[in-house]
Amino acid sequence: MIVYFTVDVEEDCPPFLNTWRGIERGMPRLLDVLSEEGVPATLFTTGEVARRYPELVRMAVAAGHELGCHSDRHGRYVEMTEAAADADIAAASAALRALAPVVSFRAPYLAFPKEYVALLAAHGYAVDSSQGRHKQWRARVHRANGVLRVPASVSSLTLRWPHAVRDALFGRLKDPIVLFCHPWEFVDLRREQLRWDCRIRTGERALASVQSTIRYFKRRGASFGLMRDSAAPDAVTLRL
Numbered sequence: 536m537i538v539y540f541t542v543d544v545e546e547d548c549p550p551f552l553n554t555w556r557g558i559e560r561g562m563p564r565l566l567d568v569l570s571e572e573g574v575p576a577t578l579f580t581t582g583e584v585a586r587r588y589p590e591l592v593r594m595a596v597a598a599g600h601e602l603g604c605h606s607d608r609h610g611r612y613v614e615m616t617e618a619a620a621d622a623d624i625a626a627a628s629a630a631l632r633a634l635a636p637v638v639s640f641r642a643p644y645l646a647f648p649k650e651y652v653a654l655l656a657a658h659g660y661a662v663d664s665s666q667g668r669h670k671q672w673r674a675r676v677h678r679a680n681g682v683l684r685v686p687a688s689v690s691s692l693t694l695r696w697p698h699a700v701r702d703a704l705f706g707r708l709k710d711p712i713v714l715f716c717h718p719w720e721f722v723d724l725r726r727e728q729l730r731w732d733c734r735i736r737t738g739e740r741a742l743a744s745v746q747s748t749i750r751y752f753k754r755r756g757a758s759f760g761l762m763r764d765s766a767a768p769d770a771v772t773l774r775l
């Protein structure tokens with residue numbers, strides 16, 4: 536069993552907030568937990584984060600994590616023309632690749648028109664994780680326009696569920712398992728005027744949930760990989 540632990544590195548709870556507490560306070564704590572557990576992660580990062588926090592990004596890459604792309608400013612690709620999407624991906628790629636090589640991509644809101652996958656190939660992307668099995672139950676690992684599409688397995692909220700409920704769901708997931716979370720979940724947002732699923736069980740509890748989730752998969756003998764390696768020819772664990 537292979538688990539890809541991924542993080543969508545962006546401003547706080549878009550599009551509802553435009554603060555950066557998750558990057559400034561949540562991200563360092565998450566990186567500490569990943570380091571303690573020896574788990575490498577793929578960090579789908581916006582171009583805006585790369586421009587604002589280049590040192591944080593460099594530090595994460597130096598720690599062995601993969602830098603991926605999460606759009607330039609967390610826009611909705613489904614509302615962009617193809618030319619606008621192309622420009623957005625170009626801007627994000629330039630900002631991110633100034634810091635590290637980038638070949639993996641995830642669209643904000645897990646919403647990316649399939650007609651735009653060719654843009655990813657044109658911009659040098661090998662892996663796309665813009666689909667979610669919890670949103671499109673038919674989504675499977677497949678290749679399109681030369682890009683390997685590896686859907687997320689569950690919503691980020693799942694990691695914050697009470698562990699008995701969460702582990703029961705995890706037990707039914709198909710390999711490869713793609714988990715994701717956001718830095719702002721590790722800041723206490725419970726008293727914010729926000730949609731309930733952005734607020735509940737955030738802060739310390741969310742951080743503890745990440746650790747117990749990692750330990751759950753370790754107990755099941757899982758190995759943790761980087762998304763860029765899923766496109767490597769010897770990645771036999773993927774069911775195409």
Ligand SMILES: [Zn+2]
Nearest residue numbers: 543545643644
């Ligand atoms: Zn996002």
